Amino acid sequence: MQSQQQQQQFQSELLQQNGGMPAVPGANWQPHGYDWLQVAAKLRRNYGLDLLIGLRIGYNYDNVQENSIYLTIPETIMPRHLCSSRLNTTNVSYAALEQRATEQLQRWLTIAQHSAHSIARDVLSLEHELCGGMGQLLQWSAERQLYERNYSRKALAMHSQLYDIDFEAYVSQIFERTIYKPVYLVAPGYYEQLKRTLQTRNASQVANYLMYRALAALELQSTDKFCLERSKSLLPAALGEMYAKPISSLQLPQELLQLYDQLRTSLSQSLSAAWLEEGSQRIAKRKLNELQLTYPKYEHSQGLLNVQLQHNNYWQNLRQLLQAKQSKQLARLFEENLPAPADPLEAYETRIVFRAVQRHLELPWALLQPPEYDARYGQALTYATLGTQLAQAQAQAFDEQHWSVRLLESDNWDGLTGWRYRNRSDCFAQQVLHYLQANATATQLLIQRSAALNVAFRAYLNWLGYLEPHNDFARLSKESLPGLNYSNTALFFLAYAQQHCLPKHQEREQQLHGWSSYKFSARQNHSWTRLLVNGVLQNHAEFAREFRCPVGSAMNPYDKCLIY
Structure with a gap:
């Protein structure tokens, strides 16, 4: 009452x-x-x-x-x-x-x-x-x-x-x-x-x-999800510090740093492609070498709002927290000397952020747990899940938006390389039409995901090539799973696809929010998920060989799209 x-x-x-x-x-x-x-x-x-x-x-x-x-x-x-x-x-x-x-x-x-x-x-x-x-x-x-x-x-x-x-x-x-x-x-x-x-x-x-x-x-809504989302909105740093506390004393696992380096080496190989002019190749590789991997760090009380909360008075607390939050955000206009990003990454989030100004990728602690990462996984699974997500963030540093001068970047890509990039992008735009209506966002996402899969798969092959001459059979034996008649490379593609699966309750939530009534495809039989799985895999020759897809079939078209 x-x-x-x-x-x-x-x-x-x-x-x-x-x-x-x-x-x-x-x-x-x-x-x-x-x-x-x-x-x-x-x-x-x-x-x-x-x-x-x-x-x-x-x-x-x-x-x-x-x-x-x-x-x-x-x-x-x-x-x-x-x-x-x-x-x-x-x-x-x-x-x-x-x-x-x-x-x-x-x-x-x-x-x-x-x-x-x-x-x-x-x-x-x-x-x-x-x-x-x-x-x-x-x-x-x-x-x-x-x-x-x-x-x-x-x-x-x-x-x-x-x-x-x-x-x-x-x-x-x-x-x-x-x-x-x-x-x-x-x-x-x-x-x-x-x-x-x-x-x-x-x-x-x-x-x-x-x-x-x-x-x-x-x-005010009386659901656990609402309570969590409002707490994340009003007290993100406090929740982030709580989430990170059990692992804040740890550094990034050495295996993860090796994964990042393998991905960077693989993308560097892609940046040697003939369609990039030599000058653009040098600029890109220098930029890639400067791109470091970081993660959220917390100092005690850093980012916390200075308010006195009252017991059993939600509405007064809400008013105080909102006003304190807005005061802090508005003060950002007057920050100088490379201000902090407007959207700080918290430990509990699952997005990887490319920071053009700081020249690094931010990796949240939440991704360092199943299903994206587990030290017990075979590397095929790690490269296909967390590896593709990291590779996609790396590839974002080299998309069309970055042919030109951007924040803190004075080196331009040459016009010929930019023209070739756009021509190759048109191939992906045509592929999108097989899944969705014409959509620039979908085209950019298909380019990034395709690049991520290519880079992660090549990095995985490089890792295998390093182990085999050293006869590290103990580690190589973990690359296949007992009871499954799949090779390690087949498991890589299966793991990539499986990370796009949604639990039934999340599918129902999408339907309740109107997605089921809004058809993205002209043929009304496709979805974003199908684009990000089939649309990406159809451009990968090794996938077609692994699963014996006939040449000219939907998953092994004659003309494949490739940028990185």
Whole structure:
């Protein structure tokens, strides 16, 4: 009962302090004097909510010794893959979102179902319209957008004049000071659409949208998954330190460092390919040699938020943690001398991050456990799982985005090498069409995964070649598994494919979130997973030989795609 009262008080204060919500019964809400920009800025400053305007802080593209503001697309109710595709309003996924919003509004505001449905319809309609200006942009893909479109920083006043949106007032209110630094605006199409949408919507609809989004973002859900995700969001360093503590005194296993070196040697061999000009080969190999492997380290209390939490008062603690987190993040704008990355890697994560500025790969401790890694595994399994993930991160340092000047990189790839790369990329783009609709992200991912498999397999063969002359039969005997009639190289490909399998409960979660109703393939019989397994393996000649795939079959096409 006390918790429910605290929640109601929190929600009531949230509405009162942020312009109110016309949908609240008896609110007597007045549109006169309502300033949506001021409300959006307060919600961003106090709760980190990117509503209608997206604001990020990251490296200044022109000078990585400082950070810069990026005005990009905001967060959305619709999942990104649905928003970017301009989901049809008759689609079952759209109806599910509308139904969820209706149920939430009924629960929060104690209003009739038809009233809640009317408000939910307006909220989703407004966002659906905004999605029309987002295209394929992601919330935080500023660096790629700058690379492809060569944006330059401008003063906030200039951006305000161009889009008739007072970005100057919005940013100043968030930072509680005037910001004189020029900023990047990396989603011009979206802000043109925002301007058009606001001209056709009344203040009441905008206010309902903003407050629905705020209430939904801060809603408490009584599930273990929600609790974990909110703790990771608000206390990432504390959780990371707890996760790493049992193994923080250990160094990276020697076997893992050898794996990384083998992968680096293998990729270096790929960088000697004839399609790279000699000068580009030298630049690439020097860059590869500088690429070091690191992992999250924690000093006691480093990164922790200085707040006094109260027992049995979730909502007060939430308010304190969100405000402390936002204060810390906003202070990043004023960091100098090679600021830290905007997305620090925590020990419990499973992503490997390529840091172009620091020139290293970050490996989380979570990957140093089954199924990705186990010292008892044969090397075929290790190279196929953790090895391919490391190799993919290495290959990202040499994708198309890196033919040109990038953060801290003054050496350019030559134009002829870049032209050849793009020609080879076209081969992968055509292969994507056999699995999914035309998709630049899928093409880039297929290139990276194919390179990772090639590099990891060659590294594994190099490892075998080192052992065989030394007659290390004890280790070689671990490369096959008893009771399975597969060679060690066949096990390599099986392990690569198996790491893409999902438990049944995760497949059900995808269906519940709308993936089952959104078909990526024109033939509606393929998926991302099939692309990342079959699409990658079909380009590998050794796979076709190992499993006796007929020449010209789907898994052994005449024309195979290759970059690395």
